[in-house]
Amino acid sequence: MKIQILGTAAAEGFPGIFCNCQHCQKARKLGGKNIRTRSSAIIDDILKIDFPPDTYHHVLTHQLDLFKVKHLLFTHTHSDHFHPRDIGMRSPGFAHNIPYPIHIYGHDVAIANCKAVLPSIEEHYHFKLIQPFNTYQIDSARVTPLLADHNPFETCLLFFIEKDGKSLFYGHDTGWFPDATWDWLMDKKIDVAILDCTNGLIPERRNHLNIEAVKDIQKIFQKNNMIHKGSQMIATHYSHNIGLMHEELEELFSPSGIKVAFDGMIIHI
Numbered sequence: 001m002k003i004q005i006l007g008t009a010a011a012e013g014f015p016g017i018f019c020n021c022q023h024c025q026k027a028r029k030l031g032g033k034n035i036r037t038r039s040s041a042i043i044d045d046i047l048k049i050d051f052p053p054d055t056y057h058h059v060l061t062h063q064l065d066l067f068k069v070k071h072l073l074f075t076h077t078h079s080d081h082f083h084p085r086d087i088g089m090r091s092p093g094f095a096h097n098i099p100y101p102i103h104i105y106g107h108d109v110a111i112a113n114c115k116a117v118l119p120s121i122e123e124h125y126h127f128k129l130i131q132p133f134n135t136y137q138i139d140s141a142r143v144t145p146l147l148a149d150h151n152p153f154e155t156c157l158l159f160f161i162e163k164d165g166k167s168l169f170y171g172h173d174t175g176w177f178p179d180a181t182w183d184w185l186m187d188k189k190i191d192v193a194i195l196d197c198t199n200g201l202i203p204e205r206r207n208h209l210n211i212e213a214v215k216d217i218q219k220i221f222q223k224n225n226m227i228h229k230g231s232q233m234i235a236t237h238y239s240h241n242i243g244l245m246h247e248e249l250e251e252l253f254s255p256s257g258i259k260v261a262f263d264g265m266i267i268h269i
């Protein structure tokens, strides 16, 4: 499985799209891995998680062949993960020589909002409502949505993706996992976990996680043999409010072995 992380910021981007705080000024000046766009990931070129407003930027920056994406999973509909109008650019006349349909998966709000802005042509856009804790066969992958602790007014999903004997846990946006998610995860083996770290050193672990919570999750994973020596844990989705540059984050995480995501990061498992 090849996983590429396409964006690693929280909603405003890092530096924030309109922000003039000292952290954003510093990130602009330093550049490199301190420039973080809105969150998404792509698996083996064909399965994409979320469709943020920076997707066109990702296509240009990482030379993506986005027409190869056959399946699109939505975690939730916050603006940094959900920009469905651009998916309409996959319609005839806007895109040529591409396979149809694209399959779009999400919970009620994501699917309803996609249907509201995309042409309702079954042969081009296929929608599938998915439920937490049900497992779906998507191409050669088995995908299980899990419950997040995020927007209390929307069912927000995390994804457990198994393919070719390997597994990816896509764990954001979320705060400390709800009990039902912990129960489901407890006997699973995780090769790669990508976890929310929006709050950095801010002492808050509801709705979004922080560094301490990510480390606590690693301890639980270790204690229950959910991860092994070769497993990779990666923290992502950083807010400008935490004021931590990429190198500072690496330093804070280095004793734990947890990696700090950056835009374009590629993981092979």
Ligand SMILES: [Zn+2]
Binding pocket: 010, 011, 039, 078, 080, 081, 173, 237
């Ligand atoms: Zn987000």
Ligand SMILES: [Zn+2]
Binding pocket: 015, 016, 019, 020, 021, 022, 023, 024, 025, 240, 241
């Ligand atoms: Zn800022």
Ligand SMILES: [Zn+2]
Binding pocket: 076, 078, 150, 173
């Ligand atoms: Zn969110």
